[in-house]
Amino acid sequence: MLTAIEVTARIDDQVLLPPASLEVAEGECVAITGPNGSGKTTLLRIITGRLAPTEGEALLDGEPVDERSAATRASIAALLGVPAMYPDLTIGDHLELVHATWQLEAADVDADLDRFSIAALRDRFVHELSSGQQQLFSLALTFARPARLIVLDEPEQRLDAHRTGLLAEAVEAAVAEGQAVVMACHDHGLVERAAQRRVEL
Amino acid sequence: MRAPDRLLRELRERPSTSDRATDIYIAVLAVLVFVVPLARWATLQLAPAMARDVGPVHVAIVTAALGVAAVGAGRTRGPVAPTAPYVDWVVSGPDDLARVLRPFWWRSLGGVTAVAVVAGLVVVASRDTWPDPLAAVVLAVVVLAFGLLLAVAWLAGQSRLRLSALALALLSAAAGWPLHDAWAGLGTQPRWWVMVVPVVAVVAMLSARRMVVALLPSRLRTQALRWSQVESFAITADLASAADVLRGRTRRGRGWRPTFGAPALVRRDLIGLLRSPGRAAAGIALAGLSGLLLSPAQDAPTPIIAIAAVALSYAAACYLSDGLRFSAANRSRPPVFGLTPARTALQHLVVPTVLLVVVISAAAAVGGVAASGCGLALLAVACRAASAFKGLLPIEYLTPIVTPVGEMSSLRVLFWVADAFLVCVLVGATILFQTDLWTGAGLLLLAAVLVGFWARSRWAR
Incomplete structure (x- = not known):
């Protein structure tokens, strides 16, 4: 479903991403690994259509990926940094808003929260979360919306071992349902457990 | 321990003579350039x-x-x-x-x-x-x-x-x-x-x-x-982030889950306002005051009341459009919610538009100028949207502009920051002060539509 062919990113003579290729099929989890500065996040920005490659091309179902395209926005759920969160809504309100705007009538907020063991935070505002809780909530938001491809940038950051295990379970469940997952990751345990393939940059 | 001692001494030290001279020089310049002309105009x-x-x-x-x-x-x-x-x-x-x-x-x-x-x-x-x-x-x-x-x-x-x-x-x-x-x-x-x-x-x-x-x-x-952050954002003309820093933290209504029939983001904006009663009350009070000033503004011998009325309506629009501001400031992030950017913007415009039209028109009706109130409310919302959708300051605006009277890049940044507000005040106050009721209402409506197109062009970039 997603193909990136020899994509690169450069600003003047500065190389942000050397040529890289990637192919992801439905029901597959691909981990992108590599040292800091190797271009993992840049590659994720290219395959989500948020950055045009300097060379090469990124295709979703054979069409160029473009964040302005409705098809791209509907197909890809991305966690690149902190997602937009309203300061006057609680955690539960945000998930209800996700369900309402995607018209997911059968969806359950409690189930979304339980997936990352944050049900107790339902009535908290975003500014009342610790950084680890905020990461869990960001993951809950990303997994709550419908998508064919989930893109995660270092999803394990600020998580303890137990919560990293929950993240692995969420990825495995998404893959089992036929969703594709691409994640840039530094946690070898998570990669070993959740990813079918690994691309080293 | 020497470094902390020196830091303490520097923090306690009185400003040097040259620092004081610079401060006095800047103060005198500010008085001559801003205070004197403004005082003369007032x-x-x-x-x-x-x-x-x-x-x-x-x-x-x-x-x-x-x-x-x-x-x-x-x-x-x-x-x-x-x-x-x-x-x-x-x-x-x-x-x-x-x-x-x-x-x-x-x-x-x-x-x-x-x-x-x-x-x-x-x-x-x-x-x-x-x-x-x-x-x-x-x-x-x-x-x-x-x-x-x-x-x-x-x-x-x-x-x-x-x-x-x-x-x-x-x-x-x-x-x-x-x-x-x-x-x-x-x-x-x-x-x-x-x-x-x-x-x-x-x-x-x-x-x-x-x-x-x-x-x-x-x-x-x-x-x-907090003020150090505000100053940093203000220097880069990122007023949306500065407003986020100054915005009070929401603490009320966390257990409140109202269900009423309205589009998702309209409901969100209403919930947001109800959870921030201070902001909502301030916005409504400013809108009401703006409406009350419209009748005296049209009869006054000076445009100063019209200027105040329009500035108050713009301030009210800022208080009542938190959802719009937040959504516009975060539109570059990956989408979580299932609405197109256009529907997101339109839904966020509903609450401030309805509230401002109702409150300003009702207050203006006291003086018999409800039509002007309606026109002004629409102009204020359109200008607010134009301001919210403008995005981040183009980096080239920070390059120096050297002129015979000094460096002028800060003036350009100032105009960029305040453009929608200036349009609102200049157009709105001129129309209110110079025209009769129905001509004024029609012109305000026309101005609101034109500014709406301007806002849309900024949003589409």
Whole structure:
């Protein structure tokens, strides 16, 4: 479903991403690994259509990926940094808003929260979360919306071992349902457990 | 230990002579470039209004608003405003709190007093006849004392002493009567009872030390850090982020899950407003005041009331469009919600548009100018949207523009930041002041549509 062919990113003579290729099929989890500065996040920005490659091309179902395209926005759920969160809504309100705007009538907020063991935070505002809780909530938001491809940038950051295990379970469940997952990751345990393939940059 | 010692010494040190000279030079330039022309313009605008009958109640409304604003401002940034390192290294040390914080209090007090003196000069210069000299001195003393009262009210707001703050806000309102009488005495002879204001101001000043000592260092540090962030965002003209820093934290209504039939983001905006009753009340009050001013604005001999009415409507739009601002500021992030950017923007426009149209029109209807109120509300919302959708400051705007009269890039940044507000004020006030009711309403509507297209073009970029 997603193909990136020899994509690169450069600003003047500065190389942000050397040529890289990637192919992801439905029901597959691909981990992108590599040292800091190797271009993992840049590659994720290219395959989500948020950055045009300097060379090469990124295709979703054979069409160029473009964040302005409705098809791209509907197909890809991305966690690149902190997602937009309203300061006057609680955690539960945000998930209800996700369900309402995607018209997911059968969806359950409690189930979304339980997936990352944050049900107790339902009535908290975003500014009342610790950084680890905020990461869990960001993951809950990303997994709550419908998508064919989930893109995660270092999803394990600020998580303890137990919560990293929950993240692995969420990825495995998404893959089992036929969703594709691409994640840039530094946690070898998570990669070993959740990813079918690994691309080293 | 030498490095901390040196840091402490530097933090405590008085500014050098060259620093002081630079400060004085900048202050003189600011007075010549901004204060004098503005004061001159205000004098010309106030002159015809002075010929009309301004009652003590009118003055009391203005002084009460100033008192409340001073208390409110103190909660966000008080007159005692040290830097965060100063709080960490000096205020948190063993020294007497009153002694280490006194310089900041005196500095702010001097600033407020200077502003009061300039305001008093503008008002006196607006008269078309020479005042009685003794009455002029009395007015100057009363205005100066009122400035002191406001400064103490500002400090009371910062120190969160509720009773003191309430008392000072009430005293500010009550000061409207003596201020009016001191003004009225200029044409005849001084009225000595007005000297009660300086007496009250001196008593209030005596409580300042208690208020300074009541300041919590942790709160001073929070204010310092917050303002440092605001300054950083302001330098890059990122006012949306600056507003986010200043915005109060939502704490109410967390368990409230209303279900009512409305599009998802319209419901969100209503919930957001109900959870921030202070913002909602401020927005509605500003909108109501703007509507009430529309009728006098159209009959007034000066455009200053029309300018105030339009500025208030724009401020009300800012208070009531939190959802729009937040959504516009975060539109570059990956989408979580299942709406297109266009539907997101349109849904976020519903609540501020409906509220402003209803409140401003209803208030304007009191003076029989509801149509103008409706037009102004739509113009204010359109300008607010144009401002929210403008995005981040283009980096090339920071490159220097060297002209024979100096470097002008900051002026360009200033215009970029305030463009929608300036359009709102210039277009809105001109139409309100120059045209009759129905022509004005039609032109305001037309202006709102044109600004709406402008906002849309910015959003589409």
